[in-house]
Amino acid sequence: MRKNWLTAVICVVIAVTFFVAGFFTRNVFDALSPKYEIIFSQNVSRENIINFNKVKSLLLNSYYEEIDEDVLLEGAIKGMVEAVGDPYTVYYTPDMMKSFMEQQTGSYVGIGVTVFMDDDGLATVADIFDNSPAKAAGMRNGDKIVMVNGEDVTEITDLNLIVQKIKGLPDTEVVLMVYRPEINNYVELSMVRKVINIQYIESRMINDDIGYIQLKLFDEDIAQDFVNHVNKLIAAGAKGLILDLRNNPGGDYSQVVRMADFIVPEGLIVYTEDRNGNRQEEKSGSGELNMPLVVLINEYSASASEILSAAIKEYGKGTLIGKTTFGKGLVQTIIPLEGNAGLKFTTARYFTPSGVSIHGVGVTPDIEVSNDEKYRYYSIDEIPEGEDKQLLRAIDEVSRLISEKEHNK
Structure with a gap:
């Protein structure tokens, strides 16, 4: 089986360099010199730079609700990563980074499965750990996760984001809707998250x-x-x-x-x-x-x-x-x-x-x-x-x- 991964989002920013811990954007054609800035390489088209700053300014100043500038910039970062078109290149939010590091240590709070993206871009169960909530709930290898707590995740191309939605605090409930190919039907599974100590x-x-x-x-x-x-x-x-x-x-x-x-x-x-x-x-x-x-x-x-x-x-x-x-x-x-x-x-x-x-x-x-x-x-x-x-x-x-x-x- 070969996994053809789906890609999403086009980002107009081609190359950026971030200085210090904060972020601030200015029109590069401005004479102002802010404390923090985004610097574009000379290879980036002038139109893209203008559009980047114009879109940012319009959203910050004219959108019908107030927008957090940090949210926009984090979205721009995610857009750059997704524009690469590589399913293995991923921007991790702090929560996702924490989740990733937990998986490397053999202990995390979740349901006790490993998953991969199949040919159709669906999170698919590859393995189920013994004595896990997933095994107790009757989850099977090959189950394709389509909903997490009522949210459709079939359009999410970042597997780590789906995994993050499944994880949570100990003793909290998570409800998954899965498509089970062996019966050609959907199955709803309710599980209570717990600390998973994995014997690798x-x-x-x-x-x-x-x-x-x-x-x-x-x-x-x-x-x-x-x-x-x-x-x-x-x-x-x-x-x-x-x-x-x-x-x-x-x-x-x-x-x-x-x-x-x-x-x-x-x-x-x-x-x-x-x-x-x-x-x-x-x-x-x-x-x-x-x-x-x-x-x-x-x-x-x-x-x-x-x-x-x-x-x-x-x-x-x-x-x-x-x-x-x-x-x-x-x-x-x-x-x-x-x-x-x-x-x-x-x-x-x-x-x-x-x-x-x-x-x-x-x-x-x-x-x-x-x-x-x-x-x-x-x-x-x-x-x-x-x-x-x-x-x-x-x-x-x-x-x-x-x-x-x-x-x-």
Whole structure:
């Protein structure tokens, strides 16, 4: 599945530079010198600059109600960001920035789901956490959120804004209307928000020889957690590993590099290139994981999941099983702004060790396996283990690799 993101709003301001903490706008053809100003580059047309100031002046002075100038300027900032036409470039209001940072720490107040924008620009549930309000209310993978507390959100192109509307204070109610494709109908779900403490990594022994690690997101401490889980499984007798990256949307770039460093041999892990062709390489040291490894992927495995999967595949350190991944090969940078706002924007493309860009293409599995259609909208944890064809194939492959390794001793 490829996600074609919708864009909105045309902004006439092409380039701006903000000085100090406050904002003030003047007509650049004025001789006045205010304390704060917006400065336009010489490449901006004179007409756009005049129109910018004229529209601002008309709204401030002639609109039928009084308007807060800061509200207009924040709208101009949002317009600039939306005019880029990149779904991964987003202006975060203070509340949105707070929400984003909470997601990186593994704790927030909400309903306990991860979501993505589908081909039609609808917020779609990718995964549902155990013991969450969403699971208790009967939410399903694939549910498409169309209303939040009676507000239509189908025209909102910024996924983070929809997420912000769903979150709130603990013990408060939120009512979602979702479209459920499997029944071709709408379902209303009422939930009480609570603090969600997310376990982004879980592990267990599948049998005497095989360890299993499910990684739901690359959060800020996940690399060391991964190493700890691997060592725990080895101590329990694991001779081979299954790493489950299905439904993992990505996360912290530095963490996936550290994880890859633990798995692959010395060499290039990934590199990025910016608009000027500047290249930044991430390399692994001399250590590597020396045991049979299978990585499970699907169409919801994205970004950091694809970096790790591609490196493992290209170095021959494991077998990829499942479906072709999402195909997100862009790097975003988060810049804090004044007043606790922030800007997330795309700064580079990333490439696999062999120089392949997976953006819009994805990483293909070595062995393609699909689960039954009836489980299409299930979370990974909801699929009965005996009916998870991708996992069963992974167990067979790891068992074969373990036997092969022991035979070659």
